[in-house]
Amino acid sequence: MSNQRIVHLECGKSTQVLYVLGTVINIDIYKPSPPGCRSFEVTTSPGVNYSISDKQNGSVVTHPAIRWALIKDSLLRVTVGQVSSAANDGKVKVTFYGDDLDKPVDKMTLELTAVYVSLDVDADRDGIVEENNPNKSSWMWGPEGHGAILLVNCDKELLTTQSDNMDDKVYSFADLADMSRMIIRTEGPKLMPAGYTLNLHISPSDKKKVQLFRHEISSVTSVLGRTKELTAMDFTKGHNKIIFSAEGLAFPHNKNATLVTFNLSVVHQQLPIFTDQVVLHFAPWIMTPNTQAPEEVYVCSVLHNEKFLIEFKKFVTKAQCKLTILPESENENDIWMQDEIEFGYIDAPHKFMNIVMDSPRNRGLKNFAYKFLLGRDFGRIDLKSDGEINSLDAFGNLEVSPPVTVNGKEYPFGRIVIGSHLPIHPKGRKMVKDTQDLLMAQSVQSPIILYSDWLYVGHVDEFMTFVPAPDRKGFRLLLASPLSFYSLFKRLQKEGHGEAMMFDNAFCDPIKITDILKNQALHERNTHVQHCIDWNRDILKVELGLDEADIIDIPTLFKPTDETHVAAYFPDMVNMIVLGKYLGIPKPFGPLINGECALEAVVRSALEPLGLDCTFVNDFTSYHKRHGEVHCGSNVRRKPFTLKWWNMEI
Numbered sequence: 001m002s003n004q005r006i007v008h009l010e011c012g013k014s015t016q017v018l019y020v021l022g023t024v025i026n027i028d029i030y031k032p033s034p035p036g037c038r039s040f041e042v043t044t045s046p047g048v049n050y051s052i053s054d055k056q057n058g059s060v061v062t063h064p065a066i067r068w069a070l071i072k073d074s075l076l077r078v079t080v081g082q083v084s085s086a087a088n089d090g091k092v093k094v095t096f097y098g099d100d101l102d103k104p105v106d107k108m109t110l111e112l113t114a115v116y117v118s119l120d121v122d123a124d125r126d127g128i129v130e131e132n133n134p135n136k137s138s139w140m141w142g143p144e145g146h147g148a149i150l151l152v153n154c155d156k157e158l159l160t161t162q163s164d165n166m167d168d169k170v171y172s173f174a175d176l177a178d179m180s181r182m183i184i185r186t187e188g189p190k191l192m193p194a195g196y197t198l199n200l201h202i203s204p205s206d207k208k209k210v211q212l213f214r215h216e217i218s219s220v221t222s223v224l225g226r227t228k229e230l231t232a233m234d235f236t237k238g239h240n241k242i243i244f245s246a247e248g249l250a251f252p253h254n255k256n257a258t259l260v261t262f263n264l265s266v267v268h269q270q271l272p273i274f275t276d277q278v279v280l281h282f283a284p285w286i287m288t289p290n291t292q293a294p295e296e297v298y299v300c301s302v303l304h305n306e307k308f309l310i311e312f313k314k315f316v317t318k319a320q321c322k323l324t325i326l327p328e329s330e331n332e333n334d335i336w337m338q339d340e341i342e343f344g345y346i347d348a349p350h351k352f353m354n355i356v357m358d359s360p361r362n363r364g365l366k367n368f369a370y371k372f373l374l375g376r377d378f379g380r381i382d383l384k385s386d387g388e389i390n391s392l393d394a395f396g397n398l399e400v401s402p403p404v405t406v407n408g409k410e411y412p413f414g415r416i417v418i419g420s421h422l423p424i425h426p427k428g429r430k431m432v433k434d435t436q437d438l439l440m441a442q443s444v445q446s447p448i449i450l451y452s453d454w455l456y457v458g459h460v461d462e463f464m465t466f467v468p469a470p471d472r473k474g475f476r477l478l479l480a481s482p483l484s485f486y487s488l489f490k491r492l493q494k495e496g497h498g499e500a501m502m503f504d505n506a507f508c509d510p511i512k513i514t515d516i517l518k519n520q521a522l523h524e525r526n527t528h529v530q531h532c533i534d535w536n537r538d539i540l541k542v543e544l545g546l547d548e549a550d551i552i553d554i555p556t557l558f559k560p561t562d563e564t565h566v567a568a569y570f571p572d573m574v575n576m577i578v579l580g581k582y583l584g585i586p587k588p589f590g591p592l593i594n595g596e597c598a599l600e601a602v603v604r605s606a607l608e609p610l611g612l613d614c615t616f617v618n619d620f621t622s623y624h625k626r627h628g629e630v631h632c633g634s635n636v637r638r639k640p641f642t643l644k645w646w647n648m649e650i
Helices: 173-178 303-318 368-373 433-441 482-497 513-518 520-544 598-610
Strands: 004-006 014-020 024-028 039-044 048-054 058-061 075-080 090-097 104-120 148-150 180-187 196-201 210-215 220-225 230-234 240-248 259-268 271-282 294-300 322-326 341-348 351-358 378-382 398-400 404-406 409-411 416-420 448-451 464-468 475-481 551-555 558-560 566-568 577-579 582-586 613-617 634-638
Touching (some): 014 259, 024 104, 039 048, 180 196, 220 230, 240 259, 294 303, 294 577, 303 322, 303 613, 341 634, 351 368, 416 433, 464 598, 475 482, 475 520, 551 598, 577 634
Parallel strands (some): 014 104, 148 271, 351 378, 416 448, 475 551, 582 613
Antiparallel strands (some): 039 090, 048 058, 210 220, 294 634, 398 416, 404 409, 464 475
């Protein structure tokens, strides 16, 4: 709303109005003047300032009183520099004169009650609600930026409630710390003129995204949002400090819906005479890549993975990580921890909150996030979909790169990676639109869409991962590579190891190197697979700004599951868990050459020079035979980035 306002005066009368500091009152002098008048003069009480503007002379400040020629375009502009100590103590008198310059014809008077009104938020992002920040009504990214931040309040303070954003109650004052503070500040005389109210209002679209609670002496009440677009408060005393707390109700699913606007109006006779405005930006949900330090590892315990867990525990202990094992009574024999959830966080100057995203797959682990993770300062995004759910909706199909710079553009939080069908095959499998829209709307980790529908399960973690590195960009991209597999096995055959066996002690029939290489149909299928991976390789190089030296090919072989899909022929080493420098890699059961697995040896030689520690974990019967590996069956909560997302340049 403009800070200028028109007030009409009448001769012979005194008009009383409320004036808000920082605004301008415009008064037409010519229209109410008596017939035959030729000039006028203006007098004001102390603290009241004015100027006269007209098209001929522009604007001239006049104080003390000066006689003015009355012309058609005469406009009186009034401002007040201080709050009134009593109602109507500010005076403006306009006196009109005819031909007799010593004899007034008539006069009109304006009586002003000057007040201060401000709607305030933490616009400078230091955790404190400052007073009347000039940038409070806009948002700007970057370290020199501004704009308040709103958290989706999706944690749970008490064991007996749902997520805090699911109703209009505050069950604990600790819950207010998850919200964004907002304050209405007013100053004025003790006795205010009657008939004025303070109206706080939001748009019909914003009311679905936010809820506002008002702090009373002994209670906290929902006053705005959900179904309410407006809350009105009496403006009966000048000095007020009304405190509110704003909570986000849901994460935006559209980049254009990340801002929420609150408007405060001073209303008289159902019309606003002044409006102040603040803007808040939703804190985005941020994923953490493999290069972030691990804090806690999660895995399921079931009857058929006891031996796996023995090895896995040793590995996690070696990495000095906390390990949480979910018993079978709670996982309903669903071992795919990675597929059910994805860890991330939200952050504001006043609050940090871990947030787990709960996938829409809803199998045996469907209650895990709600029962065991959701709690104080640990929120949950419960993804649902009215559409048909498929394998690509599981979160083995949701990864994130380490921070990268691409053609000068920085992505300090990395970029999300998801798998889908090829653009030319629109009927293929893909992640449901609701999930994709939410990920796209978070802005800070601009998603990359790869082609993964060629896989039986269809997850990006089946052919790619990231590991930390001490040089170059701080990481390496590992890609599954049938080409590297065949190159290795042909070399081994040429060196006289063609009779060496794969799958020794792997609870399946062993097979010779020579026999694998003889299988022409398998070779042809893997040639196609290599084309699929290379298609993704080219995308990743462009979208992540990678060179070939940033990529390490991991020998991998795939077998057909039907005419169009494949699965890993032996445990897929790319599908590993990364805990700092420690890598938990599926044991491939490759041919033993001089007592050492040839596949393990190649991986060690590629990764250990980077300072990485390779542990090969036997997941053959517990996960591999069920079309998954170590990464699929585990999950890692990691430390957040030290960089604050609002300091990112976009």
